[in-house]
Amino acid sequence: MTAAVRLEIQSLSCQFGGRDVVSGLSLQVAAGQVMCLLGPSGCGKSTSLRMIAGVERPSAGRIVIDGQTVFGAGINQPPEARGVGLMFQDFALFPHLTVAGNVGFGLQGGRLDKQRRVDELLEKVNLSGFQAKQPHQLSGGEAQRVALARALAPRPRVMLMDEPFSGLDNRLRDGIRDTTLEVLKAEGAAVLLVTHEPDEAMRMADEIALMRGGRLVQRGAPYNIYNKPTDRAAAAFFSDINVISGTSRGALTQTPFGAFLTPGYADGAKVDIVIRPQHLKIDFDRAGRGPNPTQTEGTAARGVVQRARYLGRESLVEFRMELDGSVLTASVPGVFLPKLGTPLWLMIRRDRCHVFAAS
Template identity: 65%
Template sequence: MQIQTPVPRLDIRNIMRRIEGRAVVDDVSLQIQAGQVTCLLGPSGCGKSTTLRMIAGVEMQDSGEIYVDGKLICDTVFRVPPERREIGLMFQDFALFPHLSVADNVGFGLKGGKDEKRARVEELLNRVSLKRFIDGYPHQLSGGEQQRVALARAIAPRPRIMLMDEPFSGLDNRLRDGIRDETLSLLKEEDTAVLLVTHEPEEAMRMADEIALMRGGRIVQQGAPYNVYTHPVDKAAVAFFSDVNVLGAEVRGALAETAFGQFLAPGVPDGTEVEIVFRPQHLRIDFDRAGKGPLPTPSDGVPARAVVERARFLGSESLIEFRMEFDGSILKATVPNVFLPEKGRVMWLTVRRNRCFVFPAGAAAAAGQQPG
């Protein structure tokens, strides 16, 4: 029996947008199912917000097609007006009407009779714990409360798709996590497909069912948060999620020689310069024992001597910077809790082989290789 794949709620096919001859959005394709949260993640200026505007219908693509529930809503000839696309919008600027009450803000744009609209407004304000403010005004609310009113207003018409452009960046850290979780819960209950734009990796990892990593107008990697984090497509993808350490080496006989021993580089031609990339939390620290360190192991490789340059406590972890005796380079390590060795102390470092990535030096590789 053949299992049919459900039709995507949102289906973007090869959309492109050029501004002054430059491809701001370059051949972007994306599918989002009902009830799914996808984060469009990338640095400022990479084309994330432009992509959202094209989906919303406030900006036209130069090529490509956009479908909702299998029906074409926009190509370069045909175009459904923005107000008929059943797409909700949430932005960093809550854009509440200051002269309207909370109830009138939430009910703005709702169709139906007065009693029906009032019932929907009361339902949503109750779900975001703001029913007591139903007859109040935006200026009487805190930033977090205004954000929840904006959420209720966006969801009120029951949009099939919700587009969110960094809607939580204006909130302080204490409010942000709670309101993000509350927002996602409500959107999933409504079975809404969500496309969230953010430049914060932690937000994407926390919220998304799927991450689309964008750079220079293109989606360079797409998948579940765990897969995007643990199988990065290139060095820049690793670095976008965390600090990185980089070791340079030259390949000889499919092996790259470093201070930590040899790394496998299968399929890489001899003489190719490569970079071994790994995160600070995967650098293991050991004590110096009369000039000797730990024994080499298949999982951690060969230990290398290093001298402590600086150590800082960051709250939940400690960051230690080491100068390598091998070549004078600086490597960073993070460890849980408090660990603050004094400057100048000699220690030994090893790196988990299965947490390292080998990429051609100075180039965005098509895929990272994890040494065995």
């Protein structure tokens, strides 16, 4: 059964000083779904969140929460009337209130009902027994979980989160993100999370909306948006990439790795063939056999090691290709640090390559 749409944004736009900061943004978020607005700093992510929250007035568009228009057609409901929870980079706990006082702030109802709700949420975020603590007694991770509990206490229909984990130590971040995700799913709110970190989006989101220059570039499940990027910049946003440039002739482009099919490109069109470092293979068995083509990996090409760096889980090896002088990087699991100047044969996973018009 498909979950009901909790948040719907239709052609949302915002201008500052005549400049489009957000332009024509449209998306839907269902109850219990985590949607991630992902993109570089300044692309309009946080402005989009502020418009949905009601603290920034859109220039155009419509915002609908649980089927009710909160902005558009002469309607502009104030933030407190929208049923939206907010969580930002700065946890902004009230320093004069205890943890219980922070979580229960703004809750309606009797004292016992509020206490039950506070206790329930603190248990969910693994902070049972912290009710009487003061904010200055909390670690960064604990303060983040208190802020999450406070935002969820009134049972918001929509939860808006703007880079909520950016201030946390890297060692704590993964565990706290997992706890946060578990609690958000259990509460059933529609979650819109803003981040500029692809790893965070891939880890947390059911669906990713990639923004650039105030516009929605691509939207989809993490697997699809990673493996089927809409353009070269989208591919590069998620990881390092290698780019093999060429010219399409007769729907083929010649490269050091043989001819690539490039259908749909006119003769003379410049194309970029994009492949991630983990899909560039070093062929240790090819010595003496030369560049014999295979169906999956095409023709082998030889490169000379320019640099090798060990990064813990993998090694990055940079090659200068003998045929055209281009530089490509391969990611190799474990420790592999060949000497500079070593010639090695390389193969590429053709099924992992993406072809785009040259940028």
